[in-house]
Amino acid sequence: MAKIPDATITRLVRYLRALERMEEAGAVRTSSEELARATGVTAFQVRKDLAYFGSYGTRGVGYTVPVLRRELRQILGLGRKWRLIIVGMGRLGQALADYPGLAEGYELVAGFDVDPGIIGRRVGPVTVRPLEELEATVRDEHVDVALLAVPEGQAQAVAERLVRAGVRGLLNFAPVVLSLPEEVAVENVDFMAGLSRLGFFMLNPRWREEMMG
Amino acid sequence: MAKIPDATITRLVRYLRALERMEEAGAVRTSSEELARATGVTAFQVRKDLAYFGSYGTRGVGYTVPVLRRELRQILGLGRKWRLIIVGMGRLGQALADYPGLAEGYELVAGFDVDPGIIGRRVGPVTVRPLEELEATVRDEHVDVALLAVPEGQAQAVAERLVRAGVRGLLNFAPVVLSLPEEVAVENVDFMAGLSRLGFFMLNPRWREEMMG
DNA sequence: GGCTGTGAACTTATTCACAGCT
DNA sequence: AGCTGTGAATAAGTTCACAGCC
Numbered sequence: 001m002a003k004i005p006d007a008t009i010t011r012l013v014r015y016l017r018a019l020e021r022m023e024e025a026g027a028v029r030t031s032s033e034e035l036a037r038a039t040g041v042t043a044f045q046v047r048k049d050l051a052y053f054g055s056y057g058t059r060g061v062g063y064t065v066p067v068l069r070r071e072l073r074q075i076l077g078l079g080r081k082w083r084l085i086i087v088g089m090g091r092l093g094q095a096l097a098d099y100p101g102l103a104e105g106y107e108l109v110a111g112f113d114v115d116p117g118i119i120g121r122r123v124g125p126v127t128v129r130p131l132e133e134l135e136a137t138v139r140d141e142h143v144d145v146a147l148l149a150v151p152e153g154q155a156q157a158v159a160e161r162l163v164r165a166g167v168r169g170l171l172n173f174a175p176v177v178l179s180l181p182e183e184v185a186v187e188n189v190d191f192m193a194g195l196s197r198l199g200f201f202m203l204n205p206r207w208r209e210e211m212m213g
Numbered sequence: 214m215a216k217i218p219d220a221t222i223t224r225l226v227r228y229l230r231a232l233e234r235m236e237e238a239g240a241v242r243t244s245s246e247e248l249a250r251a252t253g254v255t256a257f258q259v260r261k262d263l264a265y266f267g268s269y270g271t272r273g274v275g276y277t278v279p280v281l282r283r284e285l286r287q288i289l290g291l292g293r294k295w296r297l298i299i300v301g302m303g304r305l306g307q308a309l310a311d312y313p314g315l316a317e318g319y320e321l322v323a324g325f326d327v328d329p330g331i332i333g334r335r336v337g338p339v340t341v342r343p344l345e346e347l348e349a350t351v352r353d354e355h356v357d358v359a360l361l362a363v364p365e366g367q368a369q370a371v372a373e374r375l376v377r378a379g380v381r382g383l384l385n386f387a388p389v390v391l392s393l394p395e396e397v398a399v400e401n402v403d404f405m406a407g408l409s410r411l412g413f414f415m416l417n418p419r420w421r422e423e424m425m426g
Numbered sequence: 427g428g429c430t431g432t433g434a435a436c437t438t439a440t441t442c443a444c445a446g447c448t
Numbered sequence: 449a450g451c452t453g454t455g456a457a458t459a460a461g462t463t464c465a466c467a468g469c470c
Contacts, residue, residue, distance in 0.1 A: 005439055013409040017388060031451065040390045043451095044441055051453055059447040059452040077412025091311060095304035101388070101405050105412070145411060169411040171404065175230060175314070177253045185414035187407040191384065192314050194400040196226040198358060198382040199290025199318070201398035218461055244429065256429095257463055264431055272430040273470040 008049045012072055014039040015046065019069040031062040078105040082169075083143050087158055088150035089113040089121075089128045092173060096147055097124035109141045131158075138165035145169040152176055221262045225285055227252040228259065232282040244275040291318040295382075296356050300371055301363035302326040302334075302341045305386060309360055310337035322354045344371075351378035358382040365389055 018038040022030055032050075036043040050056055056071050057063040073079055082105065086093045089111040096102070097111055111128045113119055119130050129137065137143065146167045150158050155174035162170065169185040172178055175192050231251040235243055245263075249256040263269055269284050270276040286292055295318065299306045302324040309315070310324055324341045326332055332343050342350065350356065359380045363371050368387035375383065382398040385391055388405050 003438085007439075009410050009413050010406055012413075013403075013406045014390065016409075033451085038390075040392070042441075047452060048440075048454080055453065057452055060450045061448070062451065075413065076409045077416035078409065082412060082415075091304055091308035095308055096404070098304060099405075106408065144415065145408070169415045171407050171411060173404075177227065177251075179253065185411050187411050189402060189404045189407050190226075191309070191386075191402045192312075193223055193226045194384050194402050195319065195358070196229070196289045196291065197222050198384060198398050198400050199295060200222050200225075200288065202295075202357065202382045203290040216460085220461075246429085255463075260430060261432080261462075268431065270430050271470065272468065273428050275429065 004052045008052060009076075011039065011041060011045070011049050012076060014041075015049070016069065016072040016076065016078075019065055019072065022065050023069060027065050029062050030065050030068070032057075035063075073105075081105065081107045082145050083107050083109050083141060084145045084147065085109050085134075085137065085143050086111040086126075086147045086149060087131070087134070087162065088148065088173075089118050089123060090115075090149065093147070093149040094123045096149060097126060099124075106145070109143055110137050112137075134161060135165040138162065138167055143167055145171065148172045148174060150174065217265045221265060222289075224252065224254060224258070224262050225289060227254075228262070229282065229285040229289065229291075232278055232285065235278050236282060240278050242275050243278055243281070245270075248276075286318075294318065294320045295358050296320050296322050296354060297358045297360065298322050298350065298356050299324040299339075299360045299362060300344070300347070300375070301361065302331050302336060303328075303362065306360070306362040307336045309362060310339060312337075319358070322356055323350050325350075347374060348378040351375065351380055356380055358384065361385045361387060363387060 015035055018035055019030070021038075032043040032046040035046045039046075053075050054071070056068050084102070084106045086096055086108070089097070090113070093111060093113070097108060102108060108125050111123060111126045112131050112134055113128050114131045119128050121128050144167070146162045146169075148155055148159060148162070148170055152174045155172060155176050156178055159170060159172070159178045159180055163180055163184050167184070170178070170180070170187070172186060172188050173190075175190050178186055180186060228248055231248055232243070234251075245256040245259040248259045266288055267284070269281050297315070297319045299309055299321070302310070303326070306324060306326070310321060315321060321338050324336060324339045325344050325347055326341050327344045332341050334341050357380070359375045359382075361368055361372060361375075361383055365387045368385060368389050369391055372383060372385070372391045372393055376393055376397050380397070383391070383393070383400070385399060385401050388403050391399055393399060
């Protein structure tokens with residue numbers, strides 16, 4: 001099994017989303033061409049990305065929507081329901097808890113905060129627990145992943161607690177680079193970085209053309 | 214001026230954040246080595262990234278924190294205050310409106326929603342306006358950028374309205390690939406994509422090693 | 427001596443052309 | 449004939465070694 005570009009995984013997520021829309025619309029058959037149009041990449045890229053993992057289509061025909069969808073869910077680890085907690089139940093944490101897409105692929109186990117005004121409140125499918133219960137919950141409820149929605153200053157410390165408690169994956173919303181052991185998977189969702197990139201591209205349309213085609 | 218890797222811009226944002234922390238801590242002088250440690254990249258990379266834009270350091274000495282900070286702010290378009298609106302003032306939109314980091318570099322002009330239960334409510338520095346006022350506001354208040362925090366199904370339509378009204382940059386929080394004219398800068402903040410990547414890495418630690426070192 | 431700035435080597439990722447099935 | 453799967457070519461991005469300057 002070859003080395004897979006990081007960007008390929010990101011695109012896989014998009015293909016899956018496109019396939020889900022197609023299946024909802026009742027489509028059974030699709031092609032690299034159609035997937036490419038739906039996701040804004042080239043057909044070459046679609047085929048190459050899929051080929052890293054196997055052969056899911058039929059030459060001369062195309063792909064079967066539900067089959068490819070199932071395979072992609074498998075590859076992306078959505079075959080099983082990951083058990084998930086949210087740490088930091090401010091407005092962002094609450095927005096995340098409510099997010100409908102979470103339900104497929106993830107099971108929200110609990111939310112945590114330090115603010116007594118929020119603890120005990122019911123948000124989406126969970127009741128907010130005090131941060132002290134973090135370790136016990138991770139252990140007893142077999143938590144796999146944590147969404148980290150705490151203020152910047154606390155992110156590193158809380159992340160370390162989570163890892164020590166046994167969490168294997170971390171989605172970090174704070175604008176800091178967490179330093180954690182290699183074996184923990186970390187993804188960052190940093191919207192301020194996105195905003196700053198916007199500023200750059202708006203200021204430098206010329207570079208934008210060169211860079212993004 | 215050479216072609217600048219997309220990833221370089223993202224790293225520039227991190228360097229800037231590190232510099233701001235250093236300046237707060239009273240540091241005056243730094244080095245590529247220190248910036249590298251603070252942001253989790255190599256010192257080579259730091260120097261290369263900066264070199265795309267100019268020479269901001271002194272050989273044998275290093276960089277002057279406030280100087281480099283100012284230059285980076287300039288490059289990233291934070292030299293001026295972009296005028297910004299938030300479309301979709303649900304929990305996510307509200308969380309964004311409250312975000313303290315927005316204040317530096319951006320001026321939040323207004324928030325919009327269709328829900329009569331939210332319209333008129335004061336959130337952070339703005340009062341929520343009805344979506345009908347979108348075009349007039351963009352025009353009259355000279356809005357540069359919009360944060361798009363509406364449900365997936367409405368993202369494309371609202372984005373088109375925004376572009377037609379004259380918005381030049383768009384930060385999209387919906388998990389869809391927007392198709393818009395080339396000249397509009399678009400950045401996506403898709404946390405579900407991040408979650409799916411986590412799933413993949415947790416499922417395939419072997420690949421993760423190969424991929425991320 | 428020390429640290430930046432940069433051309434050259436290398437590594438990774440994307441594009442392409444076409445062979446291989448159906 | 450048509451569309452996938454893939455090795456080879458090209459392009460992009462990162463690492464490195466060292467020249468240049470303080």
